[in-house]
Amino acid sequence: xxxxxRYATRYPEPQLDAIPATAVESFAGVxxxxxxxxxxxxxxxxDIGSGSGMDALIASGLVGSSGKVYGLxxxxxxxxxxxxxxx
Numbered sequence: 374x375x376x377x378x379r380y381a382t383r384y385p386e387p388q389l390d391a392i393p394a395t396a397v398e399s400f401a402g403v404x405x406x407x408x409x410x411x412x413x414x415x416x417x418x419x420d421i422g423s424g425s426g427m428d429a430l431i432a433s434g435l436v437g438s439s440g441k442v443y444g445l446x447x448x449x450x451x452x453x454x455x456x457x458x459x460x
Contacts, residue, residue: 384431392430399425407431417441 383405389397401424412418412435420429423444432442 388431388434391434392427396425396427396430400427401425402428407435412436415440418443420444422446 388407406428412432414435414437416436417440418429418432418436420426420432420442423429423446426444429442429444433440436442
């Protein structure tokens, strides 16, 4: 995980530290979608164009074990590493 990617996207360190490093290293997003606090415990969400799965993994931590987050991307090459990122 590089310091530049953390600074550029302004993700809090604890959120980045809670997900697999491979998701952070492959991240290609442009912002921090969680600033509004719209995702809460028990929510169900869909991350369209999930890429490395970083946002979906962070969202899964926010919704907790009783919520669900689905990551959707169009290529198997992108979704295979994401599938193994969270048990």
